[in-house]
Amino acid sequence: MEQKIRLAIDMDEVLADTIDKFIEVYRQDHQTEILLEEMSGKEFHELLPDTLNDSWRTYVNAPGFFRDLKVMPGAQDVVKELCTKYDVYVVSAAMEFKNSLVDKLDWLGDHFPYIGWKNIIFCGNKIVDVGIMIDDRIRNFAGFQGRPILFSSPHNHFVTEYERANNWAEIADKLL
Amino acid sequence: MEQKIRLAIDMDEVLADTIDKFIEVYRQDHQTEILLEEMSGKEFHELLPDTLNDSWRTYVNAPGFFRDLKVMPGAQDVVKELCTKYDVYVVSAAMEFKNSLVDKLDWLGDHFPYIGWKNIIFCGNKIVDVGIMIDDRIRNFAGFQGRPILFSSPHNHFVTEYERANNWAEIADKLL
Numbered sequence: 001m002e003q004k005i006r007l008a009i010d011m012d013e014v015l016a017d018t019i020d021k022f023i024e025v026y027r028q029d030h031q032t033e034i035l036l037e038e039m040s041g042k043e044f045h046e047l048l049p050d051t052l053n054d055s056w057r058t059y060v061n062a063p064g065f066f067r068d069l070k071v072m073p074g075a076q077d078v079v080k081e082l083c084t085k086y087d088v089y090v091v092s093a094a095m096e097f098k099n100s101l102v103d104k105l106d107w108l109g110d111h112f113p114y115i116g117w118k119n120i121i122f123c124g125n126k127i128v129d130v131g132i133m134i135d136d137r138i139r140n141f142a143g144f145q146g147r148p149i150l151f152s153s154p155h156n157h158f159v160t161e162y163e164r165a166n167n168w169a170e171i172a173d174k175l176l
Numbered sequence: 177m178e179q180k181i182r183l184a185i186d187m188d189e190v191l192a193d194t195i196d197k198f199i200e201v202y203r204q205d206h207q208t209e210i211l212l213e214e215m216s217g218k219e220f221h222e223l224l225p226d227t228l229n230d231s232w233r234t235y236v237n238a239p240g241f242f243r244d245l246k247v248m249p250g251a252q253d254v255v256k257e258l259c260t261k262y263d264v265y266v267v268s269a270a271m272e273f274k275n276s277l278v279d280k281l282d283w284l285g286d287h288f289p290y291i292g293w294k295n296i297i298f299c300g301n302k303i304v305d306v307g308i309m310i311d312d313r314i315r316n317f318a319g320f321q322g323r324p325i326l327f328s329s330p331h332n333h334f335v336t337e338y339e340r341a342n343n344w345a346e347i348a349d350k351l352l
Contacts, residue, residue, distance in 0.1 A: 095296050095298075096293050098278055099278075101277040101298070102274055102275075102277060105277070121300075122271075123297040125265075125295065127265065127297075127304055128304065129303045129304060
């Protein structure tokens with residue numbers, strides 16, 4: 001039997017819509033409206049008023065923040081199909097935020113139940129031995145010897161050095 | 177500057193004395209004495225009486241089980257020195273037991289505070305891109321292209337296929 005190629009898929013901004021949650025909490029808690037259109041080339045927190053500058057850290061450190069994120073459109077169907085062709089791993093740099101670990105694992109269980117615990121990796125640096133990596137952060141491609149695919153997110157809008165997928169339909173076109 | 181070789185170090189039975197905890201809880205909770213001498217070539221749970229056969233799963237799934245494990249003798253000093261020569265990662269197959277994640281992270285923070293979150297990996301399959309891997313489970317060496325070092329634990333007593341280290345002093349001799 002031929003060995004399947006290993007495929008690493010990031011969580012935040014790739015499987016899970018973290019920015020949507022940020023927009024929502026700042027709208028609700030601080031009556032601050034951040035528009036997706038303003039975000040090109042910027043991190044979300046760069047758009048916050050000075051008084052709220054570091055408040056995003058409180059949110060991502062709070063239990064529950066990552067538990068109810070929306071799934072990125074199309075991700076569930078495409079990842080399910082990818083699992084038939086590739087050895088799919090979900091690889092998230094979750095280790096910075098202790099309280100995200102269990103939330104992220106539970107979230108994956110709800111929305112991607114066909115990905116078992118053996119194929120989930122929570123880490124800091126993504127030193128994974130895989131053939132293809134789908135990620136929105138180019139820092140995770142540093143030193144990576146395989147095929148990196150940059151998943152579009154507002155903050156990486158102006159990055160031109162990598163093969164890019166704008167959405168899960170484009171991932172399907174490339175990899176299925 | 178020369179790039180340091182990446183070194184992956186396992187937690188249970190390598191950094192942390194999980195078997196000691198098992199022996200202790202069965203002594204306390206079930207008045208069952210399991211001796212280290214009986215364990216050669218066997219998993220701990222194989223030595224339990226039939227009536228307690230699956231009870232170990234309840235323990236490892238309980239919050240707190242991994243929080244107060246003893247540190248393996250010599251591990252703290254040797255790992256600290258290894259960090260000066262290698263790019264050290266702690267890699268634990270923690271994902272099977274959801275409640276172990278935060279306990280393991282807190283335990284590392286207490287006993288190995290010099291290992292930052294970027295160098296901690298909780299996973300299932302250990303598909304890490306490292307040069308050296310220290311582990312007590314040979315299944316984690318499957319497909320690994322680097323230098324595997326089998327850390328002695330009763331269950332791997334009769335394994336002869338790998339370079340072996342019996343304790344942290346021997347790791348120091350080999351790698352420092």
